[in-house]
Amino acid sequence: MSNATSDTVRDVRTYIDDLSEYATSHLTGDEVLLASFDGEDSDFVRFNGGKVRQAGSVQQLSADLDLSEGARHTTATVGLSGQADSDKAAIARALSTMREQRAVVPDDPYFMYSTDVASSEHTNPGSAPDGAGIIDSVTTEAGADDLVGIWASGRQFSAFTNSLGQRNWFDSNTFNLDWSLYLHADKATKQGYAGFEWNDEAFAAKVATQRLQLDALRRDPITLDPGDYRTYLTPSAVKELTDMLSWGGFSLRAHRAMDAPLLKMVTEGVSFAPMLTITENTSGGVAPNFEGQGFLRPDAVPLITNGKFASHLVSPRSAKEFDVPTNGASSWEAPHSIYMDSGDLATDSAMAELGTGLYVGNLWYLNFSDRANCRTTGMTRFATFWIENGEIVAPVTALRFDDTAFGLFGDRLEALTDTSEVLLDPESYGARSTNSARLPGALINDMRFTL
Amino acid sequence: MALAEDTLAGRLISLMPSGVDHCSMRHMVETSEQITVRNGVVDPLHTAVDGGVLVTIWVGDGHGYAATSDLTDTGLQSAIDRATVWAHRTAGVGAVAAPVEAGLSGEYHSPVAKSWSESSLSDRLDLLRLHESKLRSDDRIVDTHAGLNWRRVESVFVSSDGAVIHQSQDHVVPEMRVVAFEDGLTQIRSFGGESSAGQGGLEVLDRFGFADAAPGIVEEAIELLSAPNCPTGTMELVLAPDQMTLQIHESIGHPLELDRILGDERNYAGTSFVTADMFGSFHYGSELLNVTFDPTVAGQMASYAFDDEGTKAERQYLIRDGLLVRPLGGALSQQRAGMDGVANSRSSVWNRAPIDRMANLNVEPGDSSFDDIIGNIENGVFLETNTSWSIDDSRNKFQFSCERGTVIENGELTTVVRNPSYRGISRTFWKNLSGVGDPSTLKVMGLANCGKGEPNQVIWVGHASPPCRFSDVEVFGAES
Numbered sequence: 001m002s003n004a005t006s007d008t009v010r011d012v013r014t015y016i017d018d019l020s021e022y023a024t025s026h027l028t029g030d031e032v033l034l035a036s037f038d039g040e041d042s043d044f045v046r047f048n049g050g051k052v053r054q055a056g057s058v059q060q061l062s063a064d065l066d067l068s069e070g071a072r073h074t075t076a077t078v079g080l081s082g083q084a085d086s087d088k089a090a091i092a093r094a095l096s097t098m099r100e101q102r103a104v105v106p107d108d109p110y111f112m113y114s115t116d117v118a119s120s121e122h123t124n125p126g127s128a129p130d131g132a133g134i135i136d137s138v139t140t141e142a143g144a145d146d147l148v149g150i151w152a153s154g155r156q157f158s159a160f161t162n163s164l165g166q167r168n169w170f171d172s173n174t175f176n177l178d179w180s181l182y183l184h185a186d187k188a189t190k191q192g193y194a195g196f197e198w199n200d201e202a203f204a205a206k207v208a209t210q211r212l213q214l215d216a217l218r219r220d221p222i223t224l225d226p227g228d229y230r231t232y233l234t235p236s237a238v239k240e241l242t243d244m245l246s247w248g249g250f251s252l253r254a255h256r257a258m259d260a261p262l263l264k265m266v267t268e269g270v271s272f273a274p275m276l277t278i279t280e281n282t283s284g285g286v287a288p289n290f291e292g293q294g295f296l297r298p299d300a301v302p303l304i305t306n307g308k309f310a311s312h313l314v315s316p317r318s319a320k321e322f323d324v325p326t327n328g329a330s331s332w333e334a335p336h337s338i339y340m341d342s343g344d345l346a347t348d349s350a351m352a353e354l355g356t357g358l359y360v361g362n363l364w365y366l367n368f369s370d371r372a373n374c375r376t377t378g379m380t381r382f383a384t385f386w387i388e389n390g391e392i393v394a395p396v397t398a399l400r401f402d403d404t405a406f407g408l409f410g411d412r413l414e415a416l417t418d419t420s421e422v423l424l425d426p427e428s429y430g431a432r433s434t435n436s437a438r439l440p441g442a443l444i445n446d447m448r449f450t451l
Numbered sequence: 452m453a454l455a456e457d458t459l460a461g462r463l464i465s466l467m468p469s470g471v472d473h474c475s476m477r478h479m480v481e482t483s484e485q486i487t488v489r490n491g492v493v494d495p496l497h498t499a500v501d502g503g504v505l506v507t508i509w510v511g512d513g514h515g516y517a518a519t520s521d522l523t524d525t526g527l528q529s530a531i532d533r534a535t536v537w538a539h540r541t542a543g544v545g546a547v548a549a550p551v552e553a554g555l556s557g558e559y560h561s562p563v564a565k566s567w568s569e570s571s572l573s574d575r576l577d578l579l580r581l582h583e584s585k586l587r588s589d590d591r592i593v594d595t596h597a598g599l600n601w602r603r604v605e606s607v608f609v610s611s612d613g614a615v616i617h618q619s620q621d622h623v624v625p626e627m628r629v630v631a632f633e634d635g636l637t638q639i640r641s642f643g644g645e646s647s648a649g650q651g652g653l654e655v656l657d658r659f660g661f662a663d664a665a666p667g668i669v670e671e672a673i674e675l676l677s678a679p680n681c682p683t684g685t686m687e688l689v690l691a692p693d694q695m696t697l698q699i700h701e702s703i704g705h706p707l708e709l710d711r712i713l714g715d716e717r718n719y720a721g722t723s724f725v726t727a728d729m730f731g732s733f734h735y736g737s738e739l740l741n742v743t744f745d746p747t748v749a750g751q752m753a754s755y756a757f758d759d760e761g762t763k764a765e766r767q768y769l770i771r772d773g774l775l776v777r778p779l780g781g782a783l784s785q786q787r788a789g790m791d792g793v794a795n796s797r798s799s800v801w802n803r804a805p806i807d808r809m810a811n812l813n814v815e816p817g818d819s820s821f822d823d824i825i826g827n828i829e830n831g832v833f834l835e836t837n838t839s840w841s842i843d844d845s846r847n848k849f850q851f852s853c854e855r856g857t858v859i860e861n862g863e864l865t866t867v868v869r870n871p872s873y874r875g876i877s878r879t880f881w882k883n884l885s886g887v888g889d890p891s892t893l894k895v896m897g898l899a900n901c902g903k904g905e906p907n908q909v910i911w912v913g914h915a916s917p918p919c920r921f922s923d924v925e926v927f928g929a930e931s
Binding site: 042044046048049052053054055056057058060062073074075076077079080081082083090094097101104105106108109135139148149150152178179180182186188190256257258259263267268364365366367369371372373375378379381398402427428430432450451 | 498521800802804848850852876
């Protein structure tokens, strides 16, 4: 249903350039304008019970403007319609309002933008089918099974322009099918299939894997008592833990506010296991490599190296405030493309190496129970099994864990698998996410479950 | 109501397609301003305007939507065409049938006493800087943050059933937060933010005591630095209204959402331990528990006259004297489930389709003063202000943490404690409700970050509650 074509992309890019030129031509005095544009032409198909619950298309485009003169500036987000006259009028109104506001606000001592004109271009046309085209593939493969989930596809655009002449462009055309097959109640198995080129056979193989897990989920579930259990976390479960590390863990601002969950790694020398190396791997991800003040992100920023804290993510604002170089981090100073080095545990042997313990397919709804100690609580979800002698015994009723990452990724981390999974973020708050992760599975000697 | 075609509603109606079973169109535009001061420095002022139209078309059990910000006739017609194609494409594989709507018309506008726009930006900045400066009154405060956020959402809804609904909501969200640090220990106290927010203008600041808040949170953050860790054990738990908002939200609100019960959310937000057959027979809590869906409360975050499917909003009991009586389900979910519900089908923004959400979901006051609530507690703890929340996908097993606790001994509040947490199971937790504050203790609050739906939507909701007491709860502290 999405009507994005390569002609459309060229049209959008030209359109954004025209808007930028228009805005720049309306600057006065020594004004500098930074402008970020984000848009998408997306199809969403929501499934429940193997049928379509909601389906539709969203076309959206907006501009984030930062208008300055010297150290005084204000910012504005303007929704755009794709109609030149009305969009130029909206931008002109925003510039006028920001000028009036600038007369009121004080100098911003932490305002910094790139003055090096470093233009760039990244385009990935892809050939993902649109949502309407995928309905038959999904409903046919689901058959009588209870499939529930979301298809998202279509082109996304990001651009940075400034009145100094810099132009950065990013577009991609991806799909992301995120779904579960349900047996009954909360007994289900989850899968994701995302990328640039859809393949029916690859999708069928993932569903076939799920059906094998569904067979195991048919066994009577067991309820484990609270306690410490030897545990294997799949890459999807590991991602939930790395998401928590990313929630302020690498942010320079959070560290300087003494409010970072990894603060003790810096102030007290706490470390993870030496096998743990984590990188913000922009070159291997699918997110734009530029940010809203015009700085380009390096291909890679080491975050954890051999278990030791390596470097913070530093936004331009933090760079100015704390007098350190920026590494192009966004204002949240969280990774967009997190990459964990794989280990030496043969993935196919993970259950055998687990021996007796918990196989956790997914973790869910994590939050800090003791932020200063990076202690996190959350639930098991989807395919989680009790394993004995490397074989599935039974599914396990949802368990709550409450444990510190300093232990889970520290002295209790026994091994990481020798293969990793690429996980493209299916979230779509405000816009389809371009975040991604590449993570191995993790074998943990003991993990604390509390409820 | 006759509408000139040069009004937006008139134009939308004039474009209403024929040959489909049902069509609705909703225009929504959100305007906002965000002012933040951190550590004495004004962050870049941010304003935003964004809006568009969502068209929904039904053909049999097929339906589709299309969202566009292009409000020209050509742009709107293109969206109608795309939605129509979706509706035909999904006919035969659709999970739900076309809704039956009442075709009601009307309007709603937030009550505003002190308009945001009638104050000057300079005055708003001065006000915020003044109060933020009060947060920096002790060397042990290492990070401060104060914010004033305003948002107006205006919407027009028309449908092929004849509905024409105009609504606007003004929200003001004040916030303050301090980080205290000493000898390797960090403690945080906050005010407002997502819980102390409401509809209205600058009078919302007075309603929540913004002008007097700074010294208190500084003093309490410093106090927590030397406070002992929260005791561990099974004890009486008293929750302040600002923690009750989270408790209501996670372990009553979400489990009662009918779309979760119908399975729509199973891949993302989750399912529910509540099943359709439990309504009318399941005792959700003790007889002290009365919960209403009430979008009529003046000034609460999610008050409105109609939901985003055009259903008239009315106060309804969901739980009465502990008995579960009604789910949180809009017209479409009610139709699917064959159950009565409420007017809670809502969209977060212009480009998302409506789904079942909480609106104002309130615990009705009881008859106990605060002294009554704590008066007969030998061993317990009083907890304030949520800082961490986690609950399973059935909305049953939860663990929540708060910024501040106070030990209750022999009916008296005694020692302040840090890092308090508690855990429980929704299915049984509310049955241990043993005290509910009277109307004088009720606080009308809310949350601004309820996430749900595929594609994802984050929306604001209202929660009102008095302080409440629960028996035999597992309480514990942190390692540090």
